[in-house]
Amino acid sequence: MKILIIGGGMAGTILANNLARRLPQELKSGKAHITMLSASDKHMYQPGLLYLAVGRTTPDELYRDQASLLEPSIQFHVDPVEHFELDHRRVITQSGKTFGYDILVIATGSRMYPEGIPGLSEYSETFYTEASALKMFKRLQSFTGGKVVVTVGVPHKCPMAPLEIIFMLHDYFRDRGLSDKVQLHYTYPINRVHSLENVAKWAAPEMDRLGITYDTFFNLKEVDGANQVVRSEEGVDIPYDLLISIPAHKGMEVLEKNKLGQNGWLPTHRTKLTLEGYDNVYVCGDTTNIPISKAGSTAHFEADTLGENIAAIVKMGVPVREYDGKVFCFIEAGKDRATYAMFNYQTPPDPKAPTKAVHWFKMAYNKLYWVSARGLL
């Protein structure tokens, strides 16, 4: 059975290794084959970009060679897919090669799309790529006072990023002795400071305590860079001296071009993780259109489910479990305290007060991730 995984990010890598560990005999005997196609020979730990933006890590810490993370039984090619021919069970890559499959997994991730808001690319700082995070840090270093405004587009990768960056900015400026010269102002699209009600109930008083002001029901419409003002769909104008954005995201362009899903989000069954209309095509990680967080943990738990199911299909012909919507997110509440939120389709999260212990666990996980990517944790 040929298993083809498109994408070498968190979802694709964890799944490929999970499968390789479940199918050693089948891979050795030739009963099963696992092939991964990726756009890069490098693997980035994307959650680390948050720390890069405030000078708490360096770029080299965020990368490993993709091949070094994969089990030797996985065939790995740096050759991104250009054409999906799902009815013929094959894909065609940038180099012109054709790869057939029995089971296909699409895990191509997502990308920020600041171009959707006039002025956002030109006038805001962000941290969703290495280059943008470094640029943001350099801008922070030269900032000596004024109003810092954070805007949030939807959907975006990492649901906790807006809160984490505002709290980390607070500690960053405090450590530079600029607390009395910098006003931090947070905005959020709905009528509270975070989509998770229990997280918002914790975060709003925390912002009040730290002197962080906020506007809710603020959906960014445009950035007037000449006048340094952001305008919302709701008709509110906010002046800024430094604009930090969490841009809206899209799925990958190749999926849009192949007409697989609007804005690159693929219509996905919420428990089976199959692509609508195809029993042998699965979607994993940010690429799904499931209405849950676009987060590394979502990708991880979906990959765990698919690892069990695809291995069971190889061995028994049927899947064995359903994805329950599980998500686990750390929430950095500054430079040295953190909490977390865990939830699924049925159970809302109940975050506790931030502690140093959870922060240090998050710091440890930033290193342990490389074990996780190898399918060991």
Added chain:
Amino acid sequence: MAERKIVDGRGSFCPGPLMELIVALKNSQVGDELEVLSTDKGSANDIPEWVKKVGHAYLSTTESDGVWHILVRKTK
């Protein structure tokens, strides 16, 4: 030509049904009607409030078997 779309936010705590609606409205045409499905009771209050604030048309809310159906029309 105006369409009727389903925005399935059932089981979504994060980003949640209102966030799903905001995204869906961006990808819709003026005149389209969007029916939000939500298992979160709070959305039955939050969505009409936001829709009125932004200036779209809030049409109705009904509840059936623990699922709220909130109907909205894009007006601008």
